Amino acid sequence: MNHSLQDIAWHRSIGQLIDALDKPNFWTQLVRLLDQYLSFDSWVVVLYDGEQRPQVFGECPSADGSPDPLFQDYLMGLFLLDPFYIASREQARTGLYRLSEVAPEHFELTEYYQRYFRLNVVADEIQFNCQLEGERTLCLSLGSQQRFSSEQIALLSLIQPWVLSLLRQRLPYESEVPARPEPPAQHTDWRVRLEASLQQIKGAQLTARELDVGRWMLSGCSSKEIARKLEISAETVKVHKKHIYSKLGIKSQSELFSIFLQAQGNPEL
Structure with missing residues (x-):
C-alpha cells in the first residue's frame, strides 16, 4: 500500500497529539x-453548558498578550446571540458546523454582527462540535478574514473524526470541568436576567413570548424564521415586535440591543 509523505506526516502528528493529551x-x-x-x-x-457562561479552555493570543475585551463581552452574554451557540442548543449534534449553515437570514444586519462578529471574527467561521452529556457541547472554532473555500471545508470534513475524537479525549484533562455534569438549576435563565433588567431600565412588563421574539430578532431571524421556531404566524410575530417596541419606548433594534447588553451586565460596545 502506497502512502504519500503528507499522509505519513499527518498520522505522525496525530500520534504526537495523542501523547500530548494531558x-x-x-x-x-x-x-x-x-x-x-x-x-x-x-x-x-469553549465548553457550552446550557445557558451558563461558556468555559474557555484555549484561545489565540492577542497581539499584546492582553485579554480581548470584545471576547470578554461575548462571554458575559453575547454568546446567547451566537448562531453557533444557538445551533448547538437547537440541534445538539456532533459534527462540523459552517457559518452559512447556522446563521439566520438577517444575521449580517444585526447589531451583534456589526458590533462584535465582523470586528472580532471578521468574515467567516467554522466550528467542530463535540456533544456531551448534560446539555454540554465542547467546541473548537476557527475564524478567518476570508471565506473558507469548498476545498478547505472538504478537507475539514475529511479530518473531523480525528479532531472530534481528540476533543473528547482531551476533556478529562481540563481541570475546570466537573467529573459529572451538574444540574443546570443553579444558574439564572437568560429570560429572567433580561426581564429583571427591563424592569429596572424601562419598567416594562414583557411576556415570555415577547422575550422569545426579542431574542430571535437580535440573533438575526426574519419574521418567517421566528414564526417557524415558535410555531406561530408571521403576522403574530409582527404584533409581538410592535408590543416590544411600544412597551420599551424604543424605535430600533439598536436600542433593543443596548438593553440586551445591560441585561447581561455588559457596557455599551
Whole structure:
C-alpha cells in the first residue's frame, strides 16, 4: 500500500497529539497542526453548558498578550446571540458546523454582527462540535478574514473524526470541568436576567413570548424564521415586535440591543 509523505506526516502528528493529551500545550499543538492544512486567523476552544457562561479552555493570543475585551463581552452574554451557540442548543449534534449553515437570514444586519462578529471574527467561521452529556457541547472554532473555500471545508470534513475524537479525549484533562455534569438549576435563565433588567431600565412588563421574539430578532431571524421556531404566524410575530417596541419606548433594534447588553451586565460596545 502506497502512502504519500503528507499522509505519513499527518498520522505522525496525530500520534504526537495523542501523547500530548494531558499536556498544557495540547490546544496549541492541535491548532498548529490544523494551520498546516488550511489558513485561519483566530481560534478558541469553549465548553457550552446550557445557558451558563461558556468555559474557555484555549484561545489565540492577542497581539499584546492582553485579554480581548470584545471576547470578554461575548462571554458575559453575547454568546446567547451566537448562531453557533444557538445551533448547538437547537440541534445538539456532533459534527462540523459552517457559518452559512447556522446563521439566520438577517444575521449580517444585526447589531451583534456589526458590533462584535465582523470586528472580532471578521468574515467567516467554522466550528467542530463535540456533544456531551448534560446539555454540554465542547467546541473548537476557527475564524478567518476570508471565506473558507469548498476545498478547505472538504478537507475539514475529511479530518473531523480525528479532531472530534481528540476533543473528547482531551476533556478529562481540563481541570475546570466537573467529573459529572451538574444540574443546570443553579444558574439564572437568560429570560429572567433580561426581564429583571427591563424592569429596572424601562419598567416594562414583557411576556415570555415577547422575550422569545426579542431574542430571535437580535440573533438575526426574519419574521418567517421566528414564526417557524415558535410555531406561530408571521403576522403574530409582527404584533409581538410592535408590543416590544411600544412597551420599551424604543424605535430600533439598536436600542433593543443596548438593553440586551445591560441585561447581561455588559457596557455599551
